[in-house]
Amino acid sequence: MAGKDDKNMKSLVDVWRRPENALCADCQKPDPDWASYTLGVFICLNCSGIHRNIPNISKVKSLRMDHWDEAQVQFLEQHGNAAAKATYEAHIPIYYYQPTHADCQVLREQWIRAKYERKEFTEPERQLLYSNGLKEGLLWKRGRDNGQFLPRKFLLSERDGCLKYFAKPDEIVDWFNAIRAVQFHYLKVAFPMASDSEIKSRLMQNFLKEGYMEKTGPKGVLSTYNVSSSPPQQKEAFKKRWFTLAHRRLMYFKDPLDAFAKGEVFVGSREHGYSVKQGLPPGTQGSFSWQYGLTIVTPDREYLFTCETESDQQDWVAAFSQVIEQPMTPQEYAIEAYFKLSS
Template sequence: MANWERNKRILLELVKLPENRLCADCGTPDPDWASYELGLFVCLNCSGVHRNLSSRVKSIKLDYWEDELVELMKSSGNARARALYEKALPPYYYRPQQTDCAVLREQWIRAKYERFEFTGETKYPPPSYTTGFYEGILWKKGKENTQFLKRKFVLSEREFTLAYYNKENESKGPKALISIKHLNVTFQPEKIGHPHGMQITYLDRDHTRSLYVYHESPEEIVTWYNALRAARYAYLKTAYPTGTDADLIPNITPNYLKEGYMEKTGPSQKEPFKKRWFILDSQNRKLLYFKGCLDAEELGVIFLGTESNSYSVRDCVPKHTRGNKWKYGLVVETPERQFIFMCEHESEQREWLDSLRQVMSRPMTPQDYTSKHGNANLRIIYRSVCRCAFFCFVCLCS
């Protein structure tokens, strides 16, 4: 008969080994569940996905473990499982983290252990994200309304383009032809209001535009995500041939550092405050703002340089303000002007301060200087459109 306490101690020692200290699937520290069928240690959330795949899982601390199962775990572990199930994992395929949405986690686990996509065995047909060309239907939000309509999307890795068509007018050519060069894609289920919601962001004539899409099939939407990542990876390898995977992979589809509503005022700081949706794109050192969280185009963008170049952020209690409902302020200083924002809660103020400081403390790269120059062009455009007399990166009269 198995010794329950002894077996529990053995498992707790096994999970302290370097190769087992993180969940085999999402990297959560100190996993306290195990799939004894696959011989790996996982966190609670990933254990639920494994259970749905009919993989046999147990709690390390709460369940009874037979001697033979403990011996099996001693002879396996996360490193051995990774060597088998991730043997041929493409460098661009996204490995979910513990904070990622459920659809990414589930499809990653299914791809590994149910569909065996990364074992190195030849598959026919091959996984769609590996072919360099992909097309299909996605539900896309309309630019001027909240209605989602079916649209055909075509991705070409050879041309480094993503096109989409109005379903009823495909013969007239694509509605938009998007360059992979400046494309980013992130999962946004809460913002979009669908568990498979995804945001595609790109540059169009110096404006940042966003498409909001979803697909009813979790496998299909994650396939689109990794197909776009494959195309982005191919572009980066072409644009930066000496770049290593360690350099390129973080730049394929970076998540935004911070998003949320703040109130903002205009250049003279006497205009009424208006509620705006802000996105902190740390990769490109940009703070973008939109009228609403699902807007197709940004109202303005602020370049964030380094503290050594006179960029800074601090909390504040602004004076002579009108219309602000929120009380927790912060000031962003640039060499050209000062920006005042208000947060609803003190915790949000602290998060914005920490995130902005994180960007400003990072040294600038040659690409960052190019991005800053692009914003100078933006400044001219906005000044022309809004006839704003203030010299600034963007017009804040919106």
């Protein structure tokens, strides 16, 4: 009896040590030490926790601590991460974001559910879910003032790909990938010479940075070359606006629920004359109620903003720096030129 158990343990270790099973099947984390004996995949501890949420699909055990019977070990031998990938990841749309262990729980859980529970990638026609270039939905947004939930209709078209609100985690990820699909199709049409992988690398990686800041109107810009000739003490009101930074687009809205942006700013790269500074230029006139300033310098002008708290200011500076420190692609030069033409 003991001999049979030893043989079974050895078989388990052998299949566990196969190179195909060296990374978690779901998040690529090295050295997975859990496995699903209904799906036949080797996964990390974190992903095993997510698998526990779909017990009708996946049953997990620790490879180190739990007992594995012969049939379960044989099942792992006959399956494994490579076979599972061939089945459950056979038709992943190119724009679909595949999270890793560095990503948040929401993205990882929806990825695992999409793969095994909804089987979204087993057949090619499932891709239509995201890639018809149009996603429409009714989502609920809690009103800021009265605390009521308000229905908001969202339309994402190939012309205007902007996500502002979402409700449940699966909707967040659906919208996230719908936006990537729209971005992908847009870039594909705009830059037919670019390869799919080149375009994929330009798709939105992170959720948007959003929040309130105050900004000056067009006249409130401090001119760097004719300060002395401008009327002294000219006060320009800083207006509170809702900002959304997505990719290199900074859009602002009078109200977060507004469907259309009041305006937008293209945020380029440092090597192309863009920078972000903490604080406002010395001598800035204007009535602003928030004291934590930041300045975005573009080749054409400076944009002045104020934030309510120091941590808001630092978050925004970090978000802009991340965009600015990234070199611009030839495609982004074209987008910048388009922004200049249309502004």
